Amino acid sequence: MIIAPSLLAANFGHFARETERITKSRADWLHLDIMDGHFVPNISFGPQVVKSLRPVSKLFFDVHLMCSKPEILIDPFNEAGADQITIHAELGEQAVSQLLWKIKSLGLKAGLAVNPPTSISQAEPHLKQIDTLLVMTVNPGFGGQSFIHETLPKIQQAAAWRRDRGLGYRIEVDGGVNYVTAAECARVGADTFVSGTALLSNRNLGAAVKKMRRIVELARMSVKRSLPDPEALQLR
Ligand code: DX5
Numbered sequence: 001m002i003i004a005p006s007l008l009a010a011n012f013g014h015f016a017r018e019t020e021r022i023t024k025s026r027a028d029w030l031h032l033d034i035m036d037g038h039f040v041p042n043i044s045f046g047p048q049v050v051k052s053l054r055p056v057s058k059l060f061f062d063v064h065l066m067c068s069k070p071e072i073l074i075d076p077f078n079e080a081g082a083d084q085i086t087i088h089a090e091l092g093e094q095a096v097s098q099l100l101w102k103i104k105s106l107g108l109k110a111g112l113a114v115n116p117p118t119s120i121s122q123a124e125p126h127l128k129q130i131d132t133l134l135v136m137t138v139n140p141g142f143g144g145q146s147f148i149h150e151t152l153p154k155i156q157q158a159a160a161w162r163r164d165r166g167l168g169y170r171i172e173v174d175g176g177v178n179y180v181t182a183a184e185c186a187r188v189g190a191d192t193f194v195s196g197t198a199l200l201s202n203r204n205l206g207a208a209v210k211k212m213r214r215i216v217e218l219a220r221m222s223v224k225r226s227l228p229d230p231e232a233l234q235l236r
C-alpha cells in the first residue's frame with residue numbers, strides 16, 4: 001500500500017519546507033500535480049519547481065501531468081527528477097501509446113489516468129504498457145473536492161483486469177481521498193492513495209500518514225478474509 005501526499009495542498013510559498021515535512025512523515029511517494037490551464041482550468045507549477053525540490057527529498061516523485069501537450073514536458077520532467085510520469089487517457093489512444101513508450105524509453109515508470117466521465121475501457125489497450133493506472137476520483141483541476149463514488153466500479157474493473165490477465169500495475173486513486181474514502185477504494189482493489197487536503201491539513205502529518213496506511217491495509221485484509229480461497233475452490 002502506497003500513501004502519496006499531494007503537494008497541491010501544501011503552502012505554495014514554502015514548497016521546500018512542505019516537501020521536507022512530507023518526507024519526514026514516512027509517506028511513500030510525493031504526488032506532484034502539473035496543471036497547464038488548458039487541459040484543466042488551473043495552473044500549478046512546472047519542471048523548474050520539481051527540479052529544485054529533488055535535492056530536498058529521496059521520495060519517489062509521482063508526476064501527474066494534467067496537460068494538453070505532455071509531449072513537450074516529458075523530457076523536462078525527466079531531467080527534473082521525476083520517477084513516474086502519468087498522462088491522461090483523454091488525449092486519445094494513439095497519442096497515449098506514443099507518450100507511454102517515450103516515458104518508458106527514458107527508464108521512468110509510466111502511469112495512465114482516467115477522468116471520472118471517461119470510460120475505464122479507454123485504458124484497456126494500454127494495460128501491458130503501464131506501471132500505474134490512475135483512477136481519478138474527482139474531476140481534475142483543484143484540490144479539496146468531494147470524492148465521486150460512481151468511480152468505484154472503475155477501480156473494481158481495473159483490479160479484475162489485473163488479476164485475470166496476470167498484470168502488475170498499481171491502481172492509484174486521486175481526489176477527495178480521506179480515511180473513509182481511502183478504505184472504500186482499498187476494498188475494491190486500490191493500492192496507491194493520493195491525498196492532498198485530508199493529509200496535509202494535519203499538524204502531525206506522520207500520524208495521519210500512518211493512520212491512512214493502517215486503514216487501507218485493514219480494509220484490504222478484511223476483503224481478503226471474507227472471500228473464499230480460490231485455490232480451495234478449484235480442488236473441489
Ligand atoms: C486533482 C489533483 C489531485 C489533488 C487531490 O486535480 O490531481 O492530486 O491534489 O487533492 P485532494 O486530496 O485535496 O482532493
Ligand code: ZN
Nearest residue numbers: 033064174194
Ligand atoms: Zn493528481
